[in-house]
Amino acid sequence: MLLTILAVLAAPAPKYPVATIAPALRENAHAVVRAYDEVVTVKSASQLVNTVHKVVTVLDGAGSDSYGQLVIEYSALNRIGYLRGAVYDANGLLLHQLRAAEVHDQGVGSADGSFMTDVRVRYADLRQPSGPYTVEFDYEIVSDNTLFYPSWQPQHAENVALEGATLQVTTPTSLPLRYHEQLLPPGAASAPVVAGAQTTYRWQLPAHPAVDEEPLAPPLSTLLPAVRLAPAAFEVQGYKGSLASWQSLGQWVYQLGQGRDQLPPAVAAKMAQLLVEAPNPRDRARKVYEYVQSTTRYISVQLGLGGWQTAPASSVASGGYGDCKALSNYTCALLKAAGLPAYVALVKAGRDQADVRQEFPSSQFNHVILCMPLAAHGTAPADTVWLECTSQTDAFGYMGSFTGNRHALLLTPEGGRLVATPRYAAQANRQQRRTDLWLTADGGAKATVRTKRVGLAQDTYAQLLHEGDPEQQKRYVSNRLPLSHFTITSLRLAAGPATDALPSVNETLGLELSGLATPAGQRLLLEPNLLGRLAALPAQVGARETPLALPPAALYQDTVRLHLPTGFKIDNLPAPTELSTAYGTYRSTCATLPDGTLQYVRQLELRRPNGSTPLPAAKYPEYQDFRRKVNQADHTQLVLVKHEA
Incomplete structure (x- = not known):
């Protein structure tokens, strides 16, 4: 015991x-x-x-x-x-x-x-x-x-x-x-x-x-x-600095790069020649950027102070590689040799990253890009080119969802200055799709879908185009089709013209669909909006506690041409639908074309009434109602009737 x-x-x-x-x-x-x-x-x-x-x-x-x-x-x-x-x-x-x-x-x-x-x-x-x-x-x-x-x-x-x-x-x-x-x-x-x-x-x-x-x-x-x-x-490591302001942080980083922008004489002479070959500042900058893309590759370097201090431009020129700091510094040196002053800028990159807390100067950045103001060269005062120097495929002057719509810290001889990167509105985030649908009498169908994605809408697809193999591309597209029973018979992704103001990716998709339309006696029932439906949102249970962060502004344009099976005619044409709210506009119409084809046209523009700033929680019911109405309209149903000969 x-x-x-x-x-x-x-x-x-x-x-x-x-x-x-x-x-x-x-x-x-x-x-x-x-x-x-x-x-x-x-x-x-x-x-x-x-x-x-x-x-x-x-x-x-x-x-x-x-x-x-x-x-x-x-x-x-x-x-x-x-x-x-x-x-x-x-x-x-x-x-x-x-x-x-x-x-x-x-x-x-x-x-x-x-x-x-x-x-x-x-x-x-x-x-x-x-x-x-x-x-x-x-x-x-x-x-x-x-x-x-x-x-x-x-x-x-x-x-x-x-x-x-x-x-x-x-x-x-x-x-x-x-x-x-x-x-x-x-x-x-x-x-x-x-x-x-x-x-x-x-x-x-x-x-x-x-x-x-x-x-x-x-x-x-x-x-x-x-x-x-x-x-x-x-x-x-012996480098002293101050975080009392954005200016002092930028000054510390700027001084780390002092003297590291010297180019080999042959490279400097090649850039200087562009002053003769491309007198237009924007064209010259594009040529410099294309030179960087074709002669360098990105590697990440995080070695002690190397996480902040750039490698010399000369080492990038000889080795052909560098991290975001080194490639931005190198590109900056090339532009300078071509008569185009530019500034390296720190940014908090990432598609889902929140913007930096502007009121709290501190080290909040994880990436480096380049900013080239063109106002000094006689162009419009607001004309500024931003460059992502780590990509061999990104379009000239395009930031996208990775570094756009946020603030960056510009590194100047006078110190740091917080500035806004490009802001992308609905027109810079658009998807235009044309679907041709050949319906069979049993409700199956074949479809050819041609989609053009522009700006923010193409970001992921551009990465998929350049880095994904055909199977990865097919799997990604397949997982995002709002269809139950389908087979992808063909898929092709292609980049749009590099000269366009915004980058684009064109997708051509072939589909075989079973059970697309529902037979009901002599009728076939189907929804013509095959791929463009906007999901509804759940009703709020109890009082909402958090602000409302709307998705990015975007524009979606869909045209569906329905080729009817032999002997079938349209039994009804749905009435046009129009919605207009602070959160967006919606319009859809159905019409019979002279050749008997049925054409469904839908356009949805999503807006952000408060920009990127979240809305008060009390606005959720209004926005939820807008989404509900759009979703309801997206499920408009057609009735086709078979007429005996």
């Missing part, structure tokens, strides 16, 4: 039992963040230490892959001090303590050499066959790259609840902390405390239930509490 009592007393107390989680936090959650305690200690302008204590209870399999394991990046400028972990069962009893041999380490470079980096990862996997279970991780990162301070957002995903989290930042008082608070609840921030030469800042988040993403909501990263940190002054 005494031994039993001693054993019980010696047993460690349960940690994080699932039963102690409040029922409200378990509701609609795949995981619950029990604790997320982060401590940032700024040692100097060139070093900081970041420690994290993270505890997550995984409730089911849907949360296991994301939260049952941990991946940490490190590099020459960011080293891992320690990584510890443990996993507990539902009752909070220890199942396993992470051993050093179970922490795996690997590089993240590519086998073909297109991605050169000193970044590596360590990862630990404590996933269990079934939940609930709890993982606990502790780790430390020592960073010699103080251009980047950590960001703190303990709850950042759908269906994940938060039990509590803290952030503490200690910095020398002589190195003031800059921070940006997002949607913090009252009382989350404490007043800074000064002790000697150190100042400490603290934030604390209380429990918060799991959230569901509502239809057309902005990214969750913009909707949940967060604190983003940045230094006032920093130093990376």
